[in-house]
Amino acid sequence: MSSSVATRRAASQGRIADFNQTVILNAIRRSPDGVSRVELAAATGLSAQAVTNIVRQLLASGLIAEGRRAPIARGKPRTMLNLNPDGQYAIGVHLDPAVITYVILNLVGETLAHASRPTPADPDPELTTREIVAQIEELITETGVSRGKIVGVGMAAPGPIDVDRGVLVDPPNLSGWQSVPLRDAVRDAVDLPVLLDKDVTAAASAEKWQGGGGNFLFFYLGTGVGAGLVLNDEVFRGKTHNSGQIGNMIVSNDGLPCSCGYTGCLGEGSHPRRLVQHGLAVGALDDDVDLDDRLQVEAALVQLADNALTGRAEAIGVMDEMVRGILKGCEDITLLLDLDRIVFGGPHWRTLSPFFTEERFSELYRRHALQSIQPITVSGTRIGEDVGAVGAASLVLDHTFSTNPAVLLAG
Amino acid sequence: MSSSVATRRAASQGRIADFNQTVILNAIRRSPDGVSRVELAAATGLSAQAVTNIVRQLLASGLIAEGRRAPIARGKPRTMLNLNPDGQYAIGVHLDPAVITYVILNLVGETLAHASRPTPADPDPELTTREIVAQIEELITETGVSRGKIVGVGMAAPGPIDVDRGVLVDPPNLSGWQSVPLRDAVRDAVDLPVLLDKDVTAAASAEKWQGGGGNFLFFYLGTGVGAGLVLNDEVFRGKTHNSGQIGNMIVSNDGLPCSCGYTGCLGEGSHPRRLVQHGLAVGALDDDVDLDDRLQVEAALVQLADNALTGRAEAIGVMDEMVRGILKGCEDITLLLDLDRIVFGGPHWRTLSPFFTEERFSELYRRHALQSIQPITVSGTRIGEDVGAVGAASLVLDHTFSTNPAVLLAG
Numbered sequence: 140m141s142s143s144v145a146t147r148r149a150a151s152q153g154r155i156a157d158f159n160q161t162v163i164l165n166a167i168r169r170s171p172d173g174v175s176r177v178e179l180a181a182a183t184g185l186s187a188q189a190v191t192n193i194v195r196q197l198l199a200s201g202l203i204a205e206g207r208r209a210p211i212a213r214g215k216p217r218t219m220l221n222l223n224p225d226g227q228y229a230i231g232v233h234l235d236p237a238v239i240t241y242v243i244l245n246l247v248g249e250t251l252a253h254a255s256r257p258t259p260a261d262p263d264p265e266l267t268t269r270e271i272v273a274q275i276e277e278l279i280t281e282t283g284v285s286r287g288k289i290v291g292v293g294m295a296a297p298g299p300i301d302v303d304r305g306v307l308v309d310p311p312n313l314s315g316w317q318s319v320p321l322r323d324a325v326r327d328a329v330d331l332p333v334l335l336d337k338d339v340t341a342a343a344s345a346e347k348w349q350g351g352g353g354n355f356l357f358f359y360l361g362t363g364v365g366a367g368l369v370l371n372d373e374v375f376r377g378k379t380h381n382s383g384q385i386g387n388m389i390v391s392n393d394g395l396p397c398s399c400g401y402t403g404c405l406g407e408g409s410h411p412r413r414l415v416q417h418g419l420a421v422g423a424l425d426d427d428v429d430l431d432d433r434l435q436v437e438a439a440l441v442q443l444a445d446n447a448l449t450g451r452a453e454a455i456g457v458m459d460e461m462v463r464g465i466l467k468g469c470e471d472i473t474l475l476l477d478l479d480r481i482v483f484g485g486p487h488w489r490t491l492s493p494f495f496t497e498e499r500f501s502e503l504y505r506r507h508a509l510q511s512i513q514p515i516t517v518s519g520t521r522i523g524e525d526v527g528a529v530g531a532a533s534l535v536l537d538h539t540f541s542t543n544p545a546v547l548l549a550g
Numbered sequence: 551m552s553s554s555v556a557t558r559r560a561a562s563q564g565r566i567a568d569f570n571q572t573v574i575l576n577a578i579r580r581s582p583d584g585v586s587r588v589e590l591a592a593a594t595g596l597s598a599q600a601v602t603n604i605v606r607q608l609l610a611s612g613l614i615a616e617g618r619r620a621p622i623a624r625g626k627p628r629t630m631l632n633l634n635p636d637g638q639y640a641i642g643v644h645l646d647p648a649v650i651t652y653v654i655l656n657l658v659g660e661t662l663a664h665a666s667r668p669t670p671a672d673p674d675p676e677l678t679t680r681e682i683v684a685q686i687e688e689l690i691t692e693t694g695v696s697r698g699k700i701v702g703v704g705m706a707a708p709g710p711i712d713v714d715r716g717v718l719v720d721p722p723n724l725s726g727w728q729s730v731p732l733r734d735a736v737r738d739a740v741d742l743p744v745l746l747d748k749d750v751t752a753a754a755s756a757e758k759w760q761g762g763g764g765n766f767l768f769f770y771l772g773t774g775v776g777a778g779l780v781l782n783d784e785v786f787r788g789k790t791h792n793s794g795q796i797g798n799m800i801v802s803n804d805g806l807p808c809s810c811g812y813t814g815c816l817g818e819g820s821h822p823r824r825l826v827q828h829g830l831a832v833g834a835l836d837d838d839v840d841l842d843d844r845l846q847v848e849a850a851l852v853q854l855a856d857n858a859l860t861g862r863a864e865a866i867g868v869m870d871e872m873v874r875g876i877l878k879g880c881e882d883i884t885l886l887l888d889l890d891r892i893v894f895g896g897p898h899w900r901t902l903s904p905f906f907t908e909e910r911f912s913e914l915y916r917r918h919a920l921q922s923i924q925p926i927t928v929s930g931t932r933i934g935e936d937v938g939a940v941g942a943a944s945l946v947l948d949h950t951f952s953t954n955p956a957v958l959l960a961g
Contacts, residue, residue: 299923308923354789366886370786377781377888378765379924384885389800389878392813399917401878402803467800467812472886474795475777477788506810512710512719513790 159185161542163193164202164222168247168540173206173219194220201288202226202246202539222247227539228284230275230292230331231532233338233525234258234321235486236312236362237437239271240528243278248348248533252282253525260433262315272328290538291332291548292325293531295341297363302380305335305549312362322549332550334534337376338485339383341530343367344374345522346482348533354478357520358469359383359485362433364409366472376545386410390467391460408464411487414457415439418446423453444490458494466495466503473507473515484520485527492519570596572953574604575613575633579658579951584617584630605631612699613637613657613950633658638950639695641686641703641742642943644749644936645669645732646897647723647773648848650682651939654689659759659944663693664936671844673726683739701949702743702959703736704942706752708774713791716746716960723773733960743961745945748787749896750794752941754778755785756933757893759944765889768931769880770794770896773844775820777883787956797821801878802871819875822898825868826850829857834864855901869905877906877914884918884926895931896938903930 162183167174174182180190197203204223208216224245233240235258242253254274259267275292297310305322307313326333336344343357344367352372359365366383368375376382386406387399394403395413407413415436418424423446428439446454469481483495500517507515520526538544573594578585585593591601608614615634619627635656644651646669653664665685670678686703708721716733718724737744747755754768755778763783770776777794779786787793797817798810805814806824818824826847829835834857839850857865880892894906911928918926931937949955 301923368887370781370788375781375887377924378890379888381923382886382888384888385882387885388882389803389814392800392803403800471796471799474798475793475883475886476779476786477790477793477795479789512712512792513788 158542159183159189160193160196161540163190164197165540167197167203167220168222171221173209173221175209175217175219177217179220200226224249225284226288227536228282228289229532229535230278230289231295231341231528231530231535232271232275232292232325233295233341233527233531234267234271234297234313235338235527236297236310237433237486239267239274240525241274241278242525242528242532243282243284244529244532244536246536246539248529248536250525250529251284252278253528254278255524257434262313264316264319264321268319268321268324268328272325275325275329286331289331291334291535291550292329293341293533293535294321294325294333294335295338295527295531296321296335297361298337298339298365298384299379299381300335300337302335302376302546305333305547307335326549332535332548334531334546334548336531336534336546337365337380337383338527339365339367340374340376340380341367341528341534342484342520342526343369343530344533344537345526345530346484346520347372347374348529348536349522350482350520353480354476355480355482356469356472356476356478358465358481358483360409360465360483360487360491361485362411364406364465364468368476370476374545380546385468385472388468388471390464390471394460394464403464405464405468409461411440412436414461415443417460418443418454418457421453421457423447423451423457440487441490444493448493458491461491462494462496462499466499469517470503470506477513478515479513480516480518482518482520484522486524488519489524495519569953570594570600571604571607572951574601575608576951578608578614578631579633582632584620584632586620586628586630588628590631611637635660636695637699638947639700640943640946641689641700642706642752642939642941642946643682643686643703643736644706644752644938644942645678645682645708645724646749646938647708647721648844648897650678650685651936652685652689653936653939653943654693654695655940655943655947657947657950659940659947661936661940662695663689664939665689666935668845673724675727675730675732679730679732679735679739683736686736686740697742700742702745702946702961703740704752704944704946705732705736705744705746706749706938706942707732707746708772709748709750709776709795710790710792711746711748713746713787713957716744716958718746737960743946743959745942745957745959747942747945747957748776748791748794749938750776750778751785751787751791752778752939752945753895753931753937754780754941755944755948756937756941757895757931758783758785759940759947760933761893761931764891765887766891766893767880767883767887767889769876769892769894771820771876771894771898771902772896773822775817775876775879779887781887785956791957796879796883799879799882801875801882805871805875814875816875816879820872822851823847825872826854828871829854829865829868832864832868834858834862834868851898852901855904859904869902872902873905873907873910877910880928881914881917888924889926890924891927891929893929893931895933897935899930900935906930 206219240255299308322335339359357367388405391403396402397404397407617630651666710719733746750770768778799816802814807813808815808818858869
């Protein structure tokens with residue numbers, strides 16, 4: 140019994156040391172202008188000696204660096220401490236049904252390089268996995284970062300996923316990808332730790348890194364729509380990491396019939412394929428489109444948006460109906476969860492954003508039942524089209540900044 | 551500077567002492583068969599001396615008691631420690647538009663006494679507040695508990711609420727209660743600390759206390775419907791404590807028109823008033839009902855349920871449509887948040903529960919897109935009609951068991 144107590148106590152002390160190191164590292168991270176050891180002790184309540192020891196370890200590991208010396212009223216000037224941007228790197232890969240995006244981030248979340256390639260139309264996960272691996276290697280070579288400083292590769296993919304096994308389960312818009320062990324295949328090939336999480340979760344994580352926490356919905360517009368959630372300053376994933384399925388919500392009384400049996404479903408009203416189909420039906424597009432050809436659909440969606448922007452009434456009608464449905468979904472999610480903001484993004488956000496006008500937003504504000512207590516704000520993501528890949532990489536960096544990261548980095 | 555550092559460090563040490571005491575108290579709480587000091591040290595990683603000191607303080611405060619002595623292989627038998635059920639009490643009050651319910655709980659969450667009274671039909675908050683105060687005093691007298699051991703009074707009320715000011719903002723089903731400072735009025739009258747939270751949040755808290763955490767939806771059936779949420783083992787409240795507004799969700803393609811402009815809204819399809827109105831329209835009820843008279847509506851709802859149970863087709867139709875709408879809402883919330891269970895309860899659950907049949911639940915399972923990864927379970931609350939009041943009292947007890955309770959107990 141007593142040896143077990145001793146072991147547990149030692150383990151507990153190890154956890155406390157990790158915890159204190161993380162506290163210090165985050166205090167430094169939150170001080171972009173630098174912070175001194177004395178200020179760290181004051182801010183954390185740790186003893187001067189403990190701070191000195193932890194800072195020595197962090198300097199030795201290269202995660203932080205000493206910067207300028209700040210003069211003080213009397214005595215030695217204090218040396219300011221900063222994160223060392225080149226202390227660690229993380230790679231992010233976003234596998235979208237239309238495009239695969241790659242980024243490499245440094246420790247302060249800056250994108251050093253990015254690349255994007257169309258997702259192979261042929262549903263061949265093995266071939267695609269080989270392409271992903273080759274592109275990761277190219278990114279490492281191109282940036283010249285030291286492989287030993289890469290914490291790992293974060294992969295974002297459409298749900299549902301089996302996060303424990305690192306497997307795509309049965310993504311509706313990626314045929315051929317049923318039960319593909321993507322995480323471990325990439326890990327074995329690149330010999331770096333790899334994690335897998337949902338695309339909407341990664342996007343929400345990127346937005347949280349760059350734009351702060353709070354309680355917000357990241358409304359993701361891709362081949363499917365989805366909801367990334369940050370609740371109480373934390374990325375929310377649900378029991379199995381599959382939160383954010385919203386295509387089933389009914390958001391219109393006169394929408395399109397859906398395979399689920401209802402009409403007016405959010406997913407049906409906002410998927411590119413159905414928008415194009417709708418556009419063809421009402422004469423908002425001139426040329427015929429093979430709806431089973433993803434590239435044709437993508438091009439037709441851009442054409443549909445152009446037609447609406449140049450004033451073609453039928454195209455404007457299709458876009459208006461899409462926006463109204465999506466904002467009704469946002470309203471329902473925001474009221475359910477008492478959120479304070481909505482951020483739009485994802486692969487199709489650039490094409491569709493012109494139709495999310497201030498006029499439409501003010502309708503949302505007017506309808507919003509909590510507006511008097513909790514005004515909501517709406518914006519597009521500042522991160523742009525790399526948001527999924529940046530988010531995937533940020534999930535890797537969470538392993539540096541958190542004592543208890545939510546996703547296993549399988550190495 | 552150095553004095554400020556010293557103050558912060560002392561404050562930090564105070565927080566650590568509080569934290570350790572809470573850790574020990576919760577370890578004792580989680581061991582209904584008792585736990586020894588040695589086991590507490592092993593389980594928490596705290597030193598034997600620290601455990602001894604904290605236990606001494608907890609014994610002195612009456613929160614725990616020494617129980618049986620457990621023999622061990624050699625040496626002195628160990629004294630087991632338990633929560634002292636009579637160490638503290640909490641009062642819970644649930645202000646529902648139809649009924650006000652009162653409970654008094656002991657420290658282990660057992661209900662010592664309860665009472666319920668119809669909510670005065672006359673919208674007079676001052677009169678109602680006096681009634682609430684009188685009923686609280688009666689409960690204290692009746693149970694004979696020592697006033698000094700009552701931690702406080704928890705009040706659950708329909709949203710929206712202003713939790714910081716302890717005010718009902720503009721509850722749609724409680725006319726006359728706009729901006730009523732309920733919390734402070736009760737506090738001044740009973741001279742005990744009082745907190746105010748939303749009814750659905752209180753119900754979710756009660757279910758978490760009794761049935762465990764996880765990720766679940768408490769679907770609340772009252773004069774309005776609402777969603778109580780427990781996410782990652784914690785009661786979720788949103789930014790302003792007003793999460794759970796779901797009456798706006800569209801859950802049917804052929805439902806009733808709603809004042810919001812859409813038809814088929816969850817609230818419209820499940821409020822007692824609209825169910826009775828629907829019943830009258832389709833001939834499921836014989837006698838006319840004054841829809842503005844709440845007591846008549848309540849009675850007619852019971853009659854409507856009886857008519858359905860005795861096989862009257864029109865009444866069965868009304869109930870079926872209500873259940874289908876509610877389960878569609880549950881499906882959408884469950885998929886958005888990746889929950890593992892749904893618990894039904896609230897003032898009207900007893901009347902409506904017979905229509906939530908296994909057949910309807912299996913439809914939900916069949917439709918549930920995450921069922922293969924995340925099977926959901928559905929049940930009625932085990933706490934019964936006191937769930938709101940029990941939950942309100944449990945929010946008070948959270949102040950004993952948490953270092954950082956979510957709601958201010960204004961005293």
